[in-house]
Amino acid sequence: MTKSLARLSYREIFGWPVVLAAVTALGLVSALLGDGVWDVASWLTLGAPLAALLHRLILHGSRPN
């Protein structure tokens, strides 16, 4: 993961952040639109960036560099 990469394009740099941003935005709006299914949808979508973070942090913690 930390191997030196060639210069990344903006698209490569912001690819995942944009995906997470879009998913977060969906989650923030969905619970406003209704109850029940809409709330569940917001828990799942808003959980995604948190899960991604947790995944990276655990991976990082278990891999001494």
Place this chain on the structure above:
Amino acid sequence: MRARTVRAWSLVHTWTSLVATTFLLVLCVTGLPLIFHVEIDAWLDPVPAQTGTPPGGSMPSLDSIVAAALEKHPGDVPISLGFLQDWPAVVVQSAPDVRSTFKDSHRTTFDLSTGLPSNARDQVRGRLTTFLRDLHTELFLGLPGELFLGAMALLFLAAIVSGVVLYAPFMRRLEFGTVRTRSSRMRRLDLHNLIGIATMIWLLVVGATGAINTLHDIVAAQVRTEIIRMARSHSGPPPAKRTSVDAAIATGRKALPGGSLISFFFPGAGFATPHHYAVFARGDRPITSKLFYAALVDAETGELADVFEMPWYAKALLLSQPLHFGDYGGLPLKIIWALFDVAAIVVLISGVYLWFSRRTSNALSSARRRGLQAGAQ
């Protein structure tokens, strides 16, 4: 991005966040328990079980509840009724004069099913959460404190945007999610970047809605002015004799979307005109249930005078509230809000650390440079 551009953005990012960090930390730390204020209040001051409807079964009228409140505070005139959202209870506010300050007014809570005094309001507004909310919204400084925190929120937004811009040059040769462990500074830098970029939309939304919320008092005053201006065509002298509160609310509700009642103002007080009662209710759809609608009812004839929707800026404020509080999707959403809040705290603290350690290392390296020069001489 050119080096000069990066340096400029970096200056923006450093200084907007450094100025705001202390206050943002206060906001994050006080905000964390406030997410759960309903749960905390219920835990600290459990409300006694509802006493049920009185024998005979008929609900007491609001007119009789208002009369009971005035009996408790002789010499008062009625100001407003505030309906609690989660309990069948109403707060009757009365004061020596319709324009008395809030501090000089008396507030008595009544159970709507029994008509008896109740302590439901104390439960809804616990002492601990009220303290935290005052600190969180205005630093105990009233309107100036609110506006100051609004300015801090704007700095926060600038810090987020500049942070996102700076993410690109920092990540030019790193895959998403990389956390280098070569040095503790590098580790913290990568964590700061990763957590910041993964939570940026939440940070932006909560920061922006927080900034909007600091205008609450100003917007409320403006809405009142506007209601009175719109109602001027109906306006008249103070009513000689007032019609029933229950009837006025029934009339108002027939004209409003069918959501729950929020509040009721007597002529001359709060959001009412000198001649009208004002009835406030929520809408009955998921989004309109966050908004307020108002009806003016002639206090002398009991007839409907007019119906108002809030102006756009008041709607924006009301819709920004759930997006700031995270209270619109059940307990799981509140827990998610808390996790994002903790992430924000980590970003703030690691940011300060990065600034501080860079200053120290800059000082060290220039000292070292000076040492080399001295050695060369």
